[in-house]
Amino acid sequence: MSQPESAVADAQAGGRSGQEPLAKLAERYGLRRAIARPRFPVYVRQLWERRHFILTYATSRNVSKYSSSALGQLWQVLTPLLNAAIYFVMFGLILGGSKNVPNYPAFLLTGMFVFTYTQRTVTAGAKSISGNLSLIRALHFPRASLPLAYTIQELQQLAISMGVLLVLVVITGELPNWFWLLIPVVLLLQTLFNIGAGLVIARLGSSMRDLNQLLPFITRTWLYASGVFFSIQDRVVTGAHWPQWVANVMYLNPAASYIEWMRDILIESYHPENGHNPPTMVLVSCVFWAVFALGFGFWYFWRAEERYGRG
């Protein structure tokens, strides 16, 4: 057994007597640092190679999530429905939010389902790194797989709740038309935004332990600001007599933009003067947030790639 001797001799020669530093020895044999962060394009490629893991992980989490409750996967639909029912009573009936909004039930349901998708992704994303430390410390994979898997998990749930939403909207009296073909486009843009937001919040959540406690308040504020149960235009400009630009800024909020576009598609009487098209500003906002969040999210998350194991 001459190898261990040469090993120790080499280590002693290199590390102790200082003849050849270990870093030099590593360089001579072409050894690489174990925890170097890959360049960004390489990182994206590695992520693509892990697509099967990401998909399987998302599906597995979905299957196991409701396995202990009696109604199982039904809760994916029941939760937003119950929420919508509460808000309908609160804001529609008691506070009179439905006054100037035609087809208020469809208006409320659309806002609720679209917002829930983003809210759930952000909430799940915050835990995707901090809740999986044992996995991160045991196996090798691009860490962005985790927030990505969490977003895909929510996307799979959305497929079900979207079907329910369409049925409900038809029940409230809207008729399917060609514009409904645009629904996947809106959802795609929103998904891109959600992926980016999930990545950003995942990195924040990995270092800020208190974020999970704070997040419900942030998302609730976001919910109120996004006009889920009232029309921003109606409340801010017509009702409160604030200048138009305040309403415009509120529409630029990504959640409000996606909700707005979806309502324009689904509800005939929502903006009869526009046909089924949202204002250009909302369109631009939808595309901008999707592209910006996705690009920034990946870049921001990748910058801390090698630090996620530390907790």
Place this chain on the structure above:
Amino acid sequence: MAELTKELSQVKGQEPAVPDEAVPNKDVPNKDVRVHPNPAPAGKRPLDVPTGTPTVIVDDLHIVYRVYGAASDSEKGNAVNAFTRLLKRQGRPEMKEVHAVKGVSFVSYHGDAIGVVGRNGSGKSTLLRAIAGLLPPHAGAVYTDGQPSLLGVNAALMRELTGERNIVLGCYAMGMTPSEVREKYQEIVDFSGIDEFVQLPMSTYSSGMGARLRFAISSAKTHDVLLIDEALATGDREFRKKSEERIRQIRESAGTVFLVAHDLRVIEETCNRVIWLHKGKIKMDGDPKEVLAAYNKG
């Protein structure tokens, strides 16, 4: 994870006995006591023997952990305490920094099987995770040839899912392709010996069955540098024999194997070199017989 935290807080508990070396000093040569039966003179060392290629170089490695929730019960979850701390601008007591590995250096070569021994909390598991590139070094560096992998897939599996789904999930988590998964699936089921239980959720398995399935999944992949953390002590005697055989096979196909085990007999049988870690430092590094004899004495 809970075990790890426990283990680490023990390190923390031992720390006062150790001279303060929190600041790594690169100029000072390593003070590790290293004993070798026949220290070969530096001039005689075979420079370009093919088997002498280094596979892992650990260069003055320091690992510092942050551990949460290590506070005593009286301090924990008390709003008044939390508020006082906030007023006094103190850090959270639940967060502790644990200096688990303190300046470890060694070189491993192709064909080495290195046993790592040491008491609980001496930094064995942490060192392995650092070599695998899963824990970022606080100072120093680990250089590797190829990607070292930890033998262990437990964290990716989900108790509520069937064995079938967990096999697929575990294989993907280790980075296999769909065709590799299809190829290995039956082999994993056969090796684990859980038969028709593969259709049932893992939460219904006995602890032995669960351990067998986990070992079968995690040993299904071949690696250049393999790190094994106490994977041997699982299952009944028959399965133990089977898994030892599997480890031997893995060793032959892998370039270098690191093995952490409390069962010194296993280390003596399978390793050609042993590193003794004590409180995060190398106390001894060399021939298994010598090191283990000294370890048993100390």
